[in-house]
Amino acid sequence: MEEIVEIYRNLSSISQPTLARVRINNDQFLAVYTEWTQRDLEKAEKTNFTRNYILNASDNSILLSTPAQEIKNELFNVESPSGKFQAILRSWTNKKGDEKQFIEIWNNGRKVKNFDILAKEKHGKINNKDINFGSFQWSYSEQKLAYVAEKKKPKTGSYFDNKEDEKKDDIVKGHEHDVLEDWGEQLTKKSKPVVCILDISTGSVDVLETAENVSCGQVLWCPNDSGVVFVGWDHDPFRLGLKYCTQRKSGVYHYDFESKKTVLLSDDGRAVHALSISPDQSKLVYMDQPIGGGHKQCSRLMMVDWKTKTRQVVIDIVNTTKAGGDFCGMYFDEFPVRCWSTDSTYVFIDTNRRSQVGAFGINVVNKTVHPISAGSHCGSVNVLDVYKDRIILSCSSPNTPHFLMIGNLNLKNIGESIKWSKLSEEMPLPNISYDLTVLQPTVDRVNTNYGNLDCESILISNKENSISKPPLILFPHGGPHTTFDTSFMLYVAGFCRSGYSVLLVNYRGSLGFGQNSVNSLLGNIGDQDVKDVKAALDDVIQRELVDGDQVFVFGGSHGGFLTTHLIGQYPGLFKAACCRNPVTNLTGNIHFDVCKGGAMGNNQLP
Known part of the structure; x- marks a missing residue:
């Protein structure tokens, strides 16, 4: 038994990348920020940490890598579009056991603002990084943040509680034992997520009044910061579990700040997930599938022309596949945060290809799919970042833990073999x-x-x-x-x-x-x-x-x-x-x- 314990202990020390992002990209240097996770058996928890790399821009070779630095209490850490600002959502529990949430704004290595966001009493807790409801997005102007939080619930009490220090108008009596529907496994405290907007300059928070019968998630800013788009999951007839279930009735909604109206952009009576807007702000893509059936399915890639609001199918559902085929349909849960080519023509994704996960570039204009080869030594790959036509992959196989590679994309010949550079060491397990x-x-x-x-x-x-x-x-x-x-x-x-x-x-x-x-x-x-x-x-x-x-x-x-x-x-x-x-x-x-x-x-x- 001691030998088995030692085997598990050694394997638990292997870290896995969860995020990679190019933060500086000029003619001379690249700066790549990465986040990793690994098990801590003594603490019985997962440890998260960052590691940074400085690369030579000409050949992507590593000039410097920094020591690992542990991440503490961070729910989100998001860079503004220009790279000038950093927004961090941090969770902290005080001595009384009350959980607090702070939104920190950083600039030039110092914290310039810190908002005790729950003290404003505009909403409940901000949702963490779950695929459905976790969102934390800078506006294009870098003046505001959009995020998703639980809708503020009215205070409830007993008919027999007559404390004089409580304002009667603040208490809804007789509902203190009401059962509140939630979204099921791993989403049990999420019932009515809403879109919220924080104004960085004033500290004010607006909770958007969208459709009452939907829960909001996966929020993105509209072009020119004129509104937001988000996925809304229907409450009717009641909330069904969302974890591992992409077939729930839902839609892509557009909330316009000027008219304060919410409009459905996707087909009614479908199930949708995963949103992304192109760098030129002309295209919105999302995944779409029928309601019902298997809890996860093959989806089709849809695109909305932002100017006309017309939609079209880019890649349809794939019904049959064959062994050795390059593309077998689209099954992923979310797009990489940055997944577009600079010319807004290609979107890069990873998805199941039978018993492998492969990377693909999808030309949304001519509706073609192009496999991205990472080499035969990679069993499966995940796309972590695409920025200025550089792509970062996480690669692994059953006998090789995850490692990072970066390469340059040739948009004129997307099928061209890519010269990959390893950001982290490839360490295959012997034998x-x-x-x-x-x-x-x-x-x-x-x-x-x-x-x-x-x-x-x-x-x-x-x-x-x-x-x-x-x-x-x-x-x-x-x-x-x-x-x-x-x-x-x-x-x-x-x-x-x-x-x-x-x-x-x-x-x-x-x-x-x-x-x-x-x-x-x-x-x-x-x-x-x-x-x-x-x-x-x-x-x-x-x-x-x-x-x-x-x-x-x-x-x-x-x-x-x-x-x-x-x-x-x-x-x-x-x-x-x-x-x-x-x-x-x-x-x-x-x-x-x-x-x-x-x-x-x-x-x-x-």
């Missing part, structure tokens, strides 16, 4: 290898409605293992509409270091394989997915890559659901099983909003 296998369903397992589908598995092995056929941990992913990709995973590396091989299975219904694959699983959970996982296991056993008598199964959420099915349907196959928060009670889950879509949609219930 660990991985292999990706395409699996075709047998005749008895072909889906009657979606016949031309396959799935994939990723086998990660320890080549140092002296056993010719090592024991195996079978690891189906949760969701079910997610994916195991070829990124670095600490748990998997730990299992391999402990002497096991690990089989990750992307059964039919996983993201990155086209919308038909997602649809094929609806009504077939507990059958199609279970048989796909079992077939992947049979494949590695038949090829004598693992010991078929030493197989363990391990999964969480829907992966835990699959674990229970596997040990129930094939009781003599597994030596042991581990279920983490398994979704095993359909009847019970209907009453929990985060699981309602999966419980009903994946079982084809009305």
